[in-house]
Amino acid sequence: MFQTPKLWLWIAVLSCHLIHRVASRTQPHVIMIMIDDQGYNERSSRNPEFRTPVMDRLESQSVRLTRMYMQPSCSMSRAAWMTGRYPHTMGIEQPFQGYDNRSIPVDIKLLPQYLKDAGYQTYMIGKWHSGMCSWSMAPTRRGFDAFSGCLFGNGDHFFQFKGNPYDFWTNETLDRSVSGQYDTEVLTQRTIDVIKEHRTSRTTQPFFINLAYKAIHVPITVPEYYSKRCSHINDTLLRDRCGTMAGVDDGIKNITDTLEQLGYMDKPLLLMVTSDNGGDSPYGASNWPLRGKKSTVFEGGTLVPAFMYSRVLFPDAPRDYNGLLHVTDLPVTIINLANNSTTPVVIPNVDGKNQWLAIKQNGSSKRDKMVYQMWLDVGAVRVGQFKLVYHKRGPCSGWQNPLSAFNTTLPENVTIAKGICCST
Secondary structure, X not given: OOOOOXXXXXXXXXXXXXXXXXXHOOOOEEEEEEXXXXXXXXXXXXXXXXXXXXXXXXXXXXXXXXXXEOOOXXXXXXXXHHHOOXXXXXXOOOOOOOOOOOEOOOOOOOHHHHHXXXXXXXXXXXXXXXXXXXXXXXXXXXXXXXXXXXXXXOOOOOOOOOOOOOOOEEOOEEXXXXXXXXXXXXXXXXXXXHHHHHHXXXXXXXXXXXXXXXXXXXXXXXXXXXXXXXXXXOOHHHHHHHHHHHXXXXXXXXXXXXXXXXXXXXXXXXXXXXXXXOOOHHHXXXXXXXXXXXXXXXXXXXXXXXXXXXXXXXXXOOEEEOOOEEOOHHHHHHHHHHXXXXXXXXXXXXXXXXXXXXXXXXXXXXXXXXXXXXXXXXXXXXXXXEEEEEEOOOOOOOOOOOOOOOOOOOOOOOOOOEEEEEEO
Protein backbone atom coordinates (compact mmCIF):
# COMPACT_ATOMS: atom_id res chain seq x y z
CA MET A 1 0.00 0.00 0.00
CA PHE A 2 1.28 3.47 -0.89
CA GLN A 3 1.89 5.76 2.06
CA THR A 4 0.99 9.46 2.07
CA PRO A 5 4.11 11.44 1.07
CA LYS A 6 5.64 13.37 3.91
CA LEU A 7 5.56 17.18 3.93
CA TRP A 8 9.26 17.47 3.14
CA LEU A 9 8.79 15.54 -0.09
CA TRP A 10 6.05 17.88 -1.30
CA ILE A 11 8.23 20.89 -0.46
CA ALA A 12 11.16 19.36 -2.33
CA VAL A 13 9.04 18.69 -5.43
CA LEU A 14 7.56 22.20 -5.33
CA SER A 15 11.02 23.75 -4.89
CA CYS A 16 12.40 21.87 -7.91
CA HIS A 17 9.42 23.00 -9.96
CA LEU A 18 9.90 26.64 -8.96
CA ILE A 19 13.65 26.51 -9.63
CA HIS A 20 12.98 25.11 -13.09
CA ARG A 21 10.37 27.82 -13.78
CA VAL A 22 12.74 30.59 -12.69
CA ALA A 23 15.66 29.17 -14.69
CA SER A 24 13.52 28.77 -17.80
CA ARG A 25 12.35 32.38 -17.53
CA THR A 26 15.80 33.91 -16.94
CA GLN A 27 16.53 36.47 -19.62
CA PRO A 28 19.86 35.77 -21.31
CA HIS A 29 22.61 38.31 -21.75
CA VAL A 30 23.22 38.94 -25.46
CA ILE A 31 26.49 39.94 -27.14
CA MET A 32 26.67 40.46 -30.89
CA ILE A 33 30.19 40.74 -32.31
CA MET A 34 30.12 41.99 -35.88
CA ILE A 35 33.39 41.94 -37.81
CA ASP A 36 33.67 44.42 -40.69
CA ASP A 37 34.22 42.99 -44.19
CA GLN A 38 35.48 39.58 -43.08
CA GLY A 39 35.82 37.26 -46.06
CA TYR A 40 34.20 33.83 -46.07
CA ASN A 41 37.65 32.21 -46.16
CA GLU A 42 39.29 34.37 -43.48
CA ARG A 43 39.37 32.19 -40.42
CA SER A 44 41.97 29.52 -39.76
CA SER A 45 39.30 26.81 -39.47
CA ARG A 46 38.84 27.34 -43.22
CA ASN A 47 42.15 28.83 -44.25
CA PRO A 48 45.31 27.72 -42.42
CA GLU A 49 47.06 30.91 -43.49
CA PHE A 50 45.06 32.82 -40.85
CA ARG A 51 45.63 32.88 -37.09
CA THR A 52 42.26 32.78 -35.30
CA PRO A 53 42.50 29.98 -32.68
CA VAL A 54 39.95 31.48 -30.27
CA MET A 55 37.24 31.90 -32.89
CA ASP A 56 37.99 28.39 -34.11
CA ARG A 57 37.63 26.99 -30.58
CA LEU A 58 34.39 28.85 -29.92
CA GLU A 59 33.01 27.82 -33.30
CA SER A 60 33.87 24.18 -32.55
CA GLN A 61 31.67 24.40 -29.43
CA SER A 62 28.83 26.37 -31.02
CA VAL A 63 25.82 26.18 -33.26
CA ARG A 64 27.36 27.00 -36.63
CA LEU A 65 25.00 28.96 -38.88
CA THR A 66 25.98 27.57 -42.27
CA ARG A 67 23.46 29.60 -44.31
CA MET A 68 23.64 33.02 -42.65
CA TYR A 69 23.07 35.83 -45.17
CA MET A 70 23.74 39.52 -44.72
CA GLN A 71 23.23 42.45 -47.08
CA PRO A 72 26.05 43.16 -49.59
CA SER A 73 27.44 46.20 -47.78
CA CYS A 74 27.86 48.11 -44.51
CA SER A 75 24.91 50.43 -43.92
CA MET A 76 22.39 48.05 -45.47
CA SER A 77 23.38 45.16 -43.19
CA ARG A 78 23.37 47.36 -40.09
CA ALA A 79 19.98 48.83 -40.97
CA ALA A 80 18.52 45.35 -41.44
CA TRP A 81 20.14 44.16 -38.19
CA MET A 82 18.68 47.07 -36.20
CA THR A 83 15.16 46.95 -37.71
CA GLY A 84 14.33 43.49 -39.10
CA ARG A 85 13.45 45.15 -42.42
CA TYR A 86 14.94 44.90 -45.88
CA PRO A 87 16.93 48.11 -46.31
CA HIS A 88 15.41 48.95 -49.70
CA THR A 89 12.00 49.21 -47.99
CA MET A 90 13.47 52.10 -45.95
CA GLY A 91 15.12 53.81 -48.91
CA ILE A 92 18.59 52.56 -47.95
CA GLU A 93 20.11 51.30 -51.17
CA GLN A 94 23.71 52.51 -50.78
CA PRO A 95 26.10 52.85 -47.83
CA PHE A 96 25.92 56.14 -45.96
CA GLN A 97 28.78 58.45 -46.95
CA GLY A 98 30.54 61.30 -45.15
CA TYR A 99 28.21 64.17 -44.26
CA ASP A 100 25.28 62.04 -45.45
CA ASN A 101 21.91 63.27 -44.20
CA ARG A 102 20.34 59.82 -44.41
CA SER A 103 19.83 57.40 -41.54
CA ILE A 104 17.70 54.51 -40.47
CA PRO A 105 14.35 56.36 -40.40
CA VAL A 106 13.97 57.84 -36.95
CA ASP A 107 10.31 56.84 -36.70
CA ILE A 108 11.20 53.13 -36.82
CA LYS A 109 11.65 51.40 -33.47
CA LEU A 110 15.03 49.68 -33.28
CA LEU A 111 16.21 46.45 -31.65
CA PRO A 112 17.73 48.14 -28.55
CA GLN A 113 14.47 49.99 -27.92
CA TYR A 114 12.57 46.69 -27.86
CA LEU A 115 15.20 45.23 -25.54
CA LYS A 116 14.97 48.21 -23.19
CA ASP A 117 11.22 47.58 -23.04
CA ALA A 118 12.09 44.04 -21.95
CA GLY A 119 14.31 45.32 -19.13
CA TYR A 120 17.74 45.19 -20.76
CA GLN A 121 20.72 47.48 -20.37
CA THR A 122 21.86 48.28 -23.92
CA TYR A 123 25.33 49.23 -25.17
CA MET A 124 26.61 50.20 -28.60
CA ILE A 125 30.38 49.86 -29.02
CA GLY A 126 32.24 50.46 -32.26
CA LYS A 127 31.05 51.34 -35.75
CA TRP A 128 27.53 52.81 -35.89
CA HIS A 129 27.24 53.83 -39.59
CA SER A 130 23.47 54.18 -39.34
CA GLY A 131 23.08 57.97 -39.36
CA MET A 132 25.08 60.89 -38.02
CA CYS A 133 23.65 64.15 -39.44
CA SER A 134 21.67 65.02 -36.29
CA TRP A 135 21.52 63.80 -32.71
CA SER A 136 18.15 62.18 -33.42
CA MET A 137 20.06 59.64 -35.53
CA ALA A 138 22.70 58.84 -32.88
CA PRO A 139 22.81 55.54 -30.93
CA THR A 140 21.99 57.23 -27.62
CA ARG A 141 18.75 58.52 -29.17
CA ARG A 142 17.88 55.19 -30.77
CA GLY A 143 17.66 52.95 -27.71
CA PHE A 144 21.24 52.50 -26.48
CA ASP A 145 21.95 53.46 -22.88
CA ALA A 146 25.58 54.14 -23.75
CA PHE A 147 27.70 54.53 -26.87
CA SER A 148 31.44 54.27 -27.35
CA GLY A 149 32.64 54.38 -30.94
CA CYS A 150 32.47 56.06 -34.33
CA LEU A 151 29.34 57.48 -35.92
CA PHE A 152 30.71 57.26 -39.46
CA GLY A 153 31.71 54.07 -41.21
CA ASN A 154 35.32 54.51 -42.23
CA GLY A 155 38.57 56.11 -41.09
CA ASP A 156 41.97 54.86 -40.09
CA HIS A 157 42.39 52.26 -37.39
CA PHE A 158 44.39 54.45 -35.03
CA PHE A 159 41.81 57.21 -34.44
CA GLN A 160 43.89 59.91 -36.08
CA PHE A 161 41.37 60.90 -38.80
CA LYS A 162 43.90 62.80 -40.90
CA GLY A 163 42.04 65.23 -43.16
CA ASN A 164 38.66 64.23 -41.67
CA PRO A 165 36.66 65.35 -38.63
CA TYR A 166 37.54 63.53 -35.44
CA ASP A 167 35.00 60.77 -34.92
CA PHE A 168 35.26 58.83 -31.67
CA TRP A 169 32.57 59.43 -29.09
CA THR A 170 31.70 58.47 -25.56
CA ASN A 171 27.94 58.88 -25.58
CA GLU A 172 27.50 62.33 -27.17
CA THR A 173 30.91 63.77 -26.29
CA LEU A 174 34.00 63.62 -28.49
CA ASP A 175 36.57 61.39 -26.79
CA ARG A 176 40.14 62.24 -27.83
CA SER A 177 41.70 60.03 -25.18
CA VAL A 178 42.00 57.17 -27.65
CA SER A 179 43.81 59.10 -30.41
CA GLY A 180 46.72 57.05 -31.71
CA GLN A 181 45.51 53.80 -30.12
CA TYR A 182 44.57 50.72 -32.16
CA ASP A 183 40.79 50.61 -32.59
CA THR A 184 40.32 46.86 -32.13
CA GLU A 185 42.05 47.02 -28.74
CA VAL A 186 40.12 50.14 -27.68
CA LEU A 187 36.73 48.65 -28.60
CA THR A 188 37.61 45.39 -26.88
CA GLN A 189 38.55 47.21 -23.68
CA ARG A 190 35.37 49.31 -23.74
CA THR A 191 33.38 46.07 -23.99
CA ILE A 192 35.27 44.53 -21.09
CA ASP A 193 34.65 47.68 -19.04
CA VAL A 194 30.89 47.35 -19.60
CA ILE A 195 30.91 43.70 -18.52
CA LYS A 196 32.94 44.45 -15.39
CA GLU A 197 30.75 47.40 -14.44
CA HIS A 198 27.65 45.22 -14.86
CA ARG A 199 29.14 42.64 -12.53
CA THR A 200 30.22 45.23 -9.95
CA SER A 201 26.80 46.87 -9.91
CA ARG A 202 25.16 43.55 -9.00
CA THR A 203 22.15 44.54 -11.08
CA THR A 204 19.68 41.86 -12.03
CA GLN A 205 19.10 43.47 -15.44
CA PRO A 206 20.43 41.51 -18.42
CA PHE A 207 22.69 43.32 -20.86
CA PHE A 208 22.77 43.61 -24.65
CA ILE A 209 26.13 44.58 -26.14
CA ASN A 210 26.40 45.36 -29.84
CA LEU A 211 30.14 45.28 -30.56
CA ALA A 212 30.89 46.34 -34.12
CA TYR A 213 34.59 46.10 -34.85
CA LYS A 214 36.02 48.32 -37.59
CA ALA A 215 38.43 45.56 -38.61
CA ILE A 216 39.00 44.37 -41.32
CA HIS A 217 37.68 47.36 -43.26
CA VAL A 218 40.16 49.30 -45.38
CA PRO A 219 42.66 50.82 -44.85
CA ILE A 220 44.36 47.59 -43.79
CA THR A 221 46.67 48.88 -41.07
CA VAL A 222 47.66 46.92 -37.99
CA PRO A 223 50.30 47.09 -35.24
CA GLU A 224 53.48 45.27 -36.16
CA TYR A 225 53.12 42.78 -33.31
CA TYR A 226 49.99 41.41 -34.98
CA SER A 227 51.37 41.29 -38.50
CA LYS A 228 54.43 39.42 -37.16
CA ARG A 229 52.14 36.53 -36.28
CA CYS A 230 51.57 36.20 -40.01
CA SER A 231 55.21 36.40 -41.06
CA HIS A 232 54.71 33.19 -43.05
CA ILE A 233 52.85 35.32 -45.66
CA ASN A 234 55.18 37.22 -47.97
CA ASP A 235 52.64 39.60 -49.50
CA THR A 236 52.46 42.72 -47.28
CA LEU A 237 48.75 43.38 -47.79
CA LEU A 238 47.76 39.80 -47.09
CA ARG A 239 50.10 39.61 -44.11
CA ASP A 240 48.54 42.73 -42.59
CA ARG A 241 45.04 41.43 -43.30
CA CYS A 242 45.91 38.20 -41.51
CA GLY A 243 47.35 40.27 -38.64
CA THR A 244 44.16 42.32 -38.44
CA MET A 245 42.11 39.17 -37.94
CA ALA A 246 44.62 37.99 -35.32
CA GLY A 247 43.89 41.23 -33.45
CA VAL A 248 40.15 40.57 -33.60
CA ASP A 249 40.75 37.04 -32.35
CA ASP A 250 42.75 38.42 -29.41
CA GLY A 251 39.88 40.80 -28.67
CA ILE A 252 37.35 37.99 -28.59
CA LYS A 253 39.71 36.01 -26.35
CA ASN A 254 39.97 38.87 -23.86
CA ILE A 255 36.19 39.37 -23.85
CA THR A 256 35.39 35.69 -23.37
CA ASP A 257 38.13 35.34 -20.72
CA THR A 258 36.43 38.18 -18.81
CA LEU A 259 33.03 36.54 -19.17
CA GLU A 260 34.54 33.29 -17.87
CA GLN A 261 36.27 34.92 -14.90
CA LEU A 262 33.13 36.76 -13.84
CA GLY A 263 30.89 33.72 -14.16
CA TYR A 264 28.79 34.81 -17.14
CA MET A 265 29.69 31.86 -19.35
CA ASP A 266 27.79 29.45 -17.11
CA LYS A 267 24.69 31.65 -17.11
CA PRO A 268 22.17 32.15 -19.90
CA LEU A 269 24.31 34.08 -22.40
CA LEU A 270 24.10 34.25 -26.18
CA LEU A 271 27.31 35.20 -27.97
CA MET A 272 27.08 35.58 -31.74
CA VAL A 273 30.03 36.26 -34.05
CA THR A 274 29.51 37.17 -37.68
CA SER A 275 30.51 39.61 -40.43
CA ASP A 276 28.46 42.47 -41.86
CA ASN A 277 29.03 41.26 -45.45
CA GLY A 278 31.59 39.44 -47.57
CA GLY A 279 35.21 40.45 -47.95
CA ASP A 280 36.33 43.25 -50.25
CA SER A 281 38.57 41.38 -52.66
CA PRO A 282 40.50 44.31 -54.21
CA TYR A 283 41.94 44.76 -50.71
CA GLY A 284 43.16 41.21 -50.27
CA ALA A 285 39.97 39.54 -48.99
CA SER A 286 39.28 35.90 -49.75
CA ASN A 287 35.71 34.63 -50.14
CA TRP A 288 36.88 31.40 -51.71
CA PRO A 289 35.19 29.21 -52.87
CA LEU A 290 32.22 31.57 -53.23
CA ARG A 291 31.45 33.79 -56.19
CA GLY A 292 31.63 37.56 -55.78
CA LYS A 293 32.70 40.00 -53.08
CA LYS A 294 31.42 42.83 -50.89
CA SER A 295 28.95 45.11 -52.70
CA THR A 296 27.77 42.31 -54.98
CA VAL A 297 24.65 40.19 -54.64
CA PHE A 298 26.59 36.99 -55.25
CA GLU A 299 27.23 34.49 -52.47
CA GLY A 300 30.70 35.86 -51.76
CA GLY A 301 29.16 39.23 -50.92
CA THR A 302 26.34 37.97 -48.71
CA LEU A 303 26.97 34.50 -47.24
CA VAL A 304 29.05 35.00 -44.10
CA PRO A 305 30.76 32.84 -41.47
CA ALA A 306 28.65 32.94 -38.30
CA PHE A 307 28.07 31.01 -35.09
CA MET A 308 26.09 31.24 -31.86
CA TYR A 309 27.77 30.17 -28.63
CA SER A 310 26.04 29.37 -25.35
CA ARG A 311 26.68 26.63 -22.80
CA VAL A 312 23.21 27.01 -21.30
CA LEU A 313 21.03 27.73 -24.33
CA PHE A 314 22.61 25.11 -26.61
CA PRO A 315 23.36 22.03 -24.48
CA ASP A 316 23.49 19.89 -27.65
CA ALA A 317 26.28 21.94 -29.26
CA PRO A 318 28.47 21.62 -31.24
CA ARG A 319 26.40 21.18 -34.35
CA ASP A 320 25.52 22.85 -37.62
CA TYR A 321 22.29 24.67 -38.26
CA ASN A 322 21.64 24.45 -42.00
CA GLY A 323 18.38 26.39 -42.18
CA LEU A 324 18.19 29.53 -44.29
CA LEU A 325 18.74 32.67 -42.19
CA HIS A 326 18.77 36.34 -43.16
CA VAL A 327 20.05 39.30 -41.17
CA THR A 328 16.47 40.60 -40.84
CA ASP A 329 15.68 37.47 -38.81
CA LEU A 330 18.23 38.30 -36.12
CA PRO A 331 16.50 41.19 -34.31
CA VAL A 332 13.13 39.45 -34.39
CA THR A 333 14.74 36.28 -33.02
CA ILE A 334 16.64 38.09 -30.26
CA ILE A 335 13.60 40.14 -29.20
CA ASN A 336 11.59 36.94 -28.78
CA LEU A 337 14.46 35.26 -26.92
CA ALA A 338 14.81 38.29 -24.64
CA ASN A 339 11.12 38.36 -23.77
CA ASN A 340 11.35 34.67 -22.92
CA SER A 341 7.70 33.96 -23.52
CA THR A 342 5.89 31.08 -25.13
CA THR A 343 3.74 33.69 -26.86
CA PRO A 344 5.60 35.17 -29.86
CA VAL A 345 6.28 38.90 -29.71
CA VAL A 346 4.59 40.53 -32.68
CA ILE A 347 6.75 43.24 -34.27
CA PRO A 348 4.94 45.28 -36.92
CA ASN A 349 6.11 45.79 -40.49
CA VAL A 350 9.18 43.56 -40.42
CA ASP A 351 10.55 41.18 -43.03
CA GLY A 352 12.41 39.05 -40.49
CA LYS A 353 11.22 35.78 -38.97
CA ASN A 354 11.50 34.56 -35.40
CA GLN A 355 13.99 31.72 -35.83
CA TRP A 356 14.78 31.03 -32.18
CA LEU A 357 13.01 27.68 -31.81
CA ALA A 358 14.22 26.58 -35.25
CA ILE A 359 17.83 27.25 -34.26
CA LYS A 360 17.52 25.92 -30.72
CA GLN A 361 15.68 22.72 -31.70
CA ASN A 362 17.53 22.30 -35.00
CA GLY A 363 14.24 22.50 -36.83
CA SER A 364 13.18 23.83 -40.21
CA SER A 365 13.80 27.47 -40.96
CA LYS A 366 10.79 29.78 -40.99
CA ARG A 367 12.21 31.24 -44.21
CA ASP A 368 12.31 29.82 -47.74
CA LYS A 369 12.81 33.07 -49.67
CA MET A 370 14.69 36.33 -49.32
CA VAL A 371 15.78 39.48 -51.09
CA TYR A 372 19.55 39.88 -51.38
CA GLN A 373 19.38 43.54 -52.37
CA MET A 374 17.49 45.90 -54.64
CA TRP A 375 19.52 48.55 -56.47
CA LEU A 376 18.52 50.56 -59.50
CA ASP A 377 20.47 48.38 -61.92
CA VAL A 378 21.25 45.25 -59.86
CA GLY A 379 19.10 43.02 -57.70
CA ALA A 380 18.75 39.44 -56.52
CA VAL A 381 16.07 37.29 -54.94
CA ARG A 382 16.02 33.70 -53.76
CA VAL A 383 13.24 31.12 -53.44
CA GLY A 384 14.31 27.78 -52.01
CA GLN A 385 17.46 26.70 -53.84
CA PHE A 386 16.80 28.99 -56.80
CA LYS A 387 18.29 32.44 -57.15
CA LEU A 388 17.63 35.13 -59.74
CA VAL A 389 20.17 37.91 -60.28
CA TYR A 390 19.10 40.96 -62.28
CA HIS A 391 22.00 42.91 -63.81
CA LYS A 392 21.14 45.81 -66.07
CA ARG A 393 24.54 46.78 -67.43
CA GLY A 394 27.80 45.14 -68.35
CA PRO A 395 29.04 41.58 -67.81
CA CYS A 396 27.42 39.51 -65.11
CA SER A 397 30.26 37.32 -63.96
CA GLY A 398 31.19 38.16 -60.40
CA TRP A 399 33.93 35.57 -60.25
CA GLN A 400 36.91 36.54 -58.12
CA ASN A 401 39.94 34.31 -58.56
CA PRO A 402 41.74 33.58 -55.27
CA LEU A 403 44.98 35.46 -54.76
CA SER A 404 48.11 33.47 -55.52
CA ALA A 405 49.53 34.05 -52.03
CA PHE A 406 46.78 31.91 -50.45
CA ASN A 407 46.49 28.16 -50.54
CA THR A 408 42.97 27.55 -51.84
CA THR A 409 42.86 23.78 -52.16
CA LEU A 410 39.67 23.43 -50.15
CA PRO A 411 38.00 20.04 -50.72
CA GLU A 412 34.58 21.06 -49.48
CA ASN A 413 31.05 21.32 -50.76
CA VAL A 414 29.36 24.65 -50.06
CA THR A 415 25.57 24.75 -50.15
CA ILE A 416 24.69 27.55 -52.55
CA ALA A 417 21.67 28.41 -54.64
CA LYS A 418 21.27 27.41 -58.24
CA GLY A 419 20.34 30.35 -60.39
CA ILE A 420 20.58 32.40 -63.51
CA CYS A 421 21.74 35.93 -64.20
CA CYS A 422 19.61 38.13 -66.42
CA SER A 423 21.43 40.98 -68.16
CA THR A 424 19.75 43.52 -70.43
